[in-house]
Amino acid sequence: MSIGADRPAPGHGPGTPDPAPLVAMRGITKTFGSVTAVAGADFDLRSGEIHALLGENGAGKTTLMNLLYGLEQPDGGTILIDGDPVSFRSAHDAIEAGIGMVHQHFQLVPRLSVAENVILGAGEGRRVRLPDLAEVAAAIEDLGQRYGLGVSATSLVGDLSVGEQQRVEILRALYRGARILILDEPTATLSPVEIDHLIEQLRAMAGTGTAIVMITHHLDEVMTAADRITVLRSGANVATVPAAATSPLELARLMVGREVTMLSEVGEAGEAGSRTGPASAGPAVLTLEDLSSKSAAGTGGEHPRDFFNLSLEVRASEIVTIAGVEGNGQAELEAVLCGLSRPASGKIRLGSTDVTGATPRQLLDAGVGMIPADRYRRGLIRGLSVAENLVYDRIDKAPYGRRLWIDPKAVAARGADLVSRFSIAVRTPSTSASTLSGGNAQKVVLARALGTDLQLLIAAQPTRGLDVGAIEFVWNQISEQRDSGVAVLLITTDLNEVTALSDRCFVIYRGQLVETPLDREAIGLAMGGAGSRAERAPAR
Template identity: 55%
Template sequence: MRGIVKRYGDVRALDGVDLELRPGEVHALLGENGAGKTTLMNVLYGMTRPDAGTIEIGGRAVRFAAPRDAAAEGIGMVHQHFMLVPTLTVAENMVLGRPGGLFLGRRRLAAVADRLAELARRYELDVDPHAKVWQLSVGEQQRVEILRALYHEARVLILDEPTSTLAPVESERLFPRLRAMAREGAAVVFITHHLGDVMRWADRITVLRRGTRVGVLDPAATSEPELARLMVGRDVGTVAPRTGPSVRKETVLTVDGIRANGDRGPIALHDVSFTVAAGEIVAIAGVEGNGQPELEEVLTGLRAPAAGRVLLDGRDVTDLPPGARLGHGLGLVPSDRNRRGIVGGLSVAENLVLDRIGRAPFGTPLRVSRQAIEEHGAAEVERFSIAVSSPAQLAGTLSGGNAQRTVLARALSAGLRCLVAAQPTRGLDVGAIEFVWERLAEARAAGLAVLLISTDLDEVMSIADRCCVLYRGRLVASWPREDLDREQIGLAMGGALNHPPQAPDAAEAARSADDAPSPDFEEA
């Protein structure tokens, strides 16, 4: 790729970028959110047409009008935001856009499913070929995207944040397989924000910043701090974790004996109990597909539990809808910010008050105060450093980092007692991750109870005061801050911990539930 330019209005998303991929190499593409990484790969995959520049494969100039043209040249891409049809099965998604497509007979679709099952076993990516995509968790859908590229035997394999929802053990299995593909002659390029993966697995590294290439490096001749500086243009710090045991204050959130069904029928949560105190960050760590989405939905009123209770400040909110729970101080940073966090067709200012439109000071049930919304939007854009031309900019045009800042700003400006932060740094660059961690630490210091649902061990180790592990819908282990051990948590996430530590605080949850008064308040 030579001199690639892509403009969106007055913004140059790519400004003369060069990229060279070689057969047999694993190439890392780095940059902060909005740097142009995904746009560059979308150009290579035929999803985006460049305004200038050329693409050559094997010395031969090519032009791609659509992804099928790129696929015909052996280019495959695993997207960060999944390109799957929710109502179709995993196997049916494999043949979309291919000869025969969905008109393949049952026997041929069965052969596709068998081939997928073989690849899933070979690459140790657990996916049911017969499952509907809408029934899969975010992590499982990402595995489907990886399998689709492998199924079509791409010679150039592009992976956009391939490990963002994988457990450490799954990532450890994936990268050797990518290395094996490279040894067979494929060119593998992966976009990531995990600098440890880059230093360990990449042969070469290309860094983008603000649409331009700022470096091509050899991992042996650089370091993680240098890569971070190149990505964001400044030194990047970390949030200092608490040292020693934390002093627990009053319990704010109590989850007592929650059992919930999944979308595919089987029980997704089994007798889950824990508590979160004021001024505390409790992490629920686990691999995607082990009950995290169901837990998130039960806590926020989007899924009714089959048994158990959720208490907020000792009051039973189990049967309350999401709006009523927010009125009592329970907020959410959702795991899927694009689906549940922002409304792309509304402005940033409007998104910042989505959960409070119709309430003072942003209006009444009969009218909306545009002035109040705009003033609040301007203040939050400045406070949370949301990079926009103005608060009137459509939220759908934001980069991942700025979209997450918008979601976080909305939650933390709502006067909460407890925040459920589900995968709050998924797909973010090191600068944006630092920002989110700092805001969560500030919220903890201000007395907010924070429940962190995360697949990222770095995140858990950096900011959690306590950590519980969710495996196959059960809390299987729990540690206080002073006993956190990365290897032990990783083993528990994979179900391989032979002697789990103390049981999660189910007894305390039960005591809190027993002491709870009867719900005698109005639904908001």
């Protein structure tokens, strides 16, 4: 694509007044229960531009676009298309109005062909007969050639790579006549090379007048792809800036900024955690040597879930953080460290013992506490009582049980003890765990992990979705562990958590670790991958 390098000006520089935009969203609000997802956001989209929508997790980017695509209906505000107010009851209405959306998780049927997937759901209810597949295929090939979205229309979607599947999603939107294309985290599951291709193709589309919204939190991609950038924070737009007039540094500030308010919050929490600092850290408890995850080894290609050649040391009495945007390999790392998956290569050492490929049982017995990122999937069994949840990982060990029997009294006593020690708000320990609130559910997970003597604690997203009080409680518990000599590995996406707890910090980006100073801006930049792709380029 010749247009790739020199960005075609959309026809209006930063100085010119905004002409009537293709899409104008004004004062949009949307709440879910007690949570305000979008709080009075404004958003403009011009034809022929690539407009990046940037923000942290939970900033309201996807919700705002779901509102535009008719998947949700706004509680307040107006949406104008070509200056006319519209109100979409469903995505169907939005598609009629020329809007297409490509979700982060593709909505394709693997066992159907590309052409079949493209017509799937198009004009539903109006046709009795399916359109002629050969004609559709020809139209798809034609569209593909025009925008460099080459995909064979007859191949099965299940046989395509992730990047190709994404092209099918884009082609489907274009086939339905979209002139407004919304892409939710389009690069999240792509390799760097595929990302470069995607950006080229998007440019080609923008060149023919299509308006493109790209939801992302990767700063470097924004800088190379976007014409304009709107930054959202807590459901409101902070700024809209032309890409040419900004820098990754400024964007990071806008995105996570809140210097004044946030730093003070963090300061308090930091005090509550009574940090002792890395100076008192002891001998290495957890050592990762050149650790890589499974799918990386076999294919030689990169998969976004994977991590590569991680080396790391966590010493006693320190909290080492692995920060990073979700989908950069930390979920797989958590699984490997907890003994649920085997690494492809490399070594894991606990003290001087090699525990590579150890089972969860062996790790638990060795004094490794685990707080899983998905607490309802891996940390709690809602059909059991609170007391049972508190001991279920040692139910066959004294004093709770032997090989052939369980002592319910010991279980109940342990439950009562932990419920009071961790102030879990529950009527009695025999109450079903399904009644617990998020914060109390996490307290159960914590109590089970921390209720015994540990040498290592692996805490993944320990405060995700919790309210302020519960967050503080969890932070205190984790720093108490550190102060009592436990080595803590914290895996988190939350910058506040990084700065509140870490003694040392690494950022994981596309499966690789970079040690960063304990500085919000530096961490934020590294989480967005700024610079790291350039550094890695020669390696490939």
